[in-house]
Amino acid sequence: MNRKLKSLVLGVALGAFAGLAAGEEKHHAGTLQAAAASDALADGEIRKVDRDASKITIRHGPIANLDMPAMTMVFKVEDPALLDQVKAGDKVKFVADKIGGAYVVVRFEASPR
Numbered sequence: 001m002n003r004k005l006k007s008l009v010l011g012v013a014l015g016a017f018a019g020l021a022a023g024e025e026k027h028h029a030g031t032l033q034a035a036a037a038s039d040a041l042a043d044g045e046i047r048k049v050d051r052d053a054s055k056i057t058i059r060h061g062p063i064a065n066l067d068m069p070a071m072t073m074v075f076k077v078e079d080p081a082l083l084d085q086v087k088a089g090d091k092v093k094f095v096a097d098k099i100g101g102a103y104v105v106v107r108f109e110a111s112p113r
């Protein structure tokens with residue numbers, strides 16, 4: 001379930017950062033829907049980082065690609081290194097996806113100041 005959506009989200013994310021994604025050409029959806037890039041980014045505020053469990057609590061705004069309203073919830077992270085990019089209190093934009101039945105943060109992007 002959501003496999004198509006996942007590749008779309010990843011593709012759009014990678015497409016938006018093609019300069020950083022050199023060598024990651026396996027995603028083919030990158031150029032299809034540039035407009036979806038902003039939809040995939042959700043607003044959030046980091047509430048708690050749990051490195052031991054590789055989980056993070058985020059108070060987030062609506063997440064369009066997950067059809068999720070604003071709430072505070074715990075996410076897993078796709079890569080534990082993501083937890084080093086943020087700390088409690090940070091305001092972030094991030095991409096989340098549902099992977100294997102769990103909500104997972106795929107990427108963080110610092111909010112423009």
Ligand SMILES: [Cu+2]
Nearest residue numbers: 068071072073
């Ligand atoms: Cu949520």
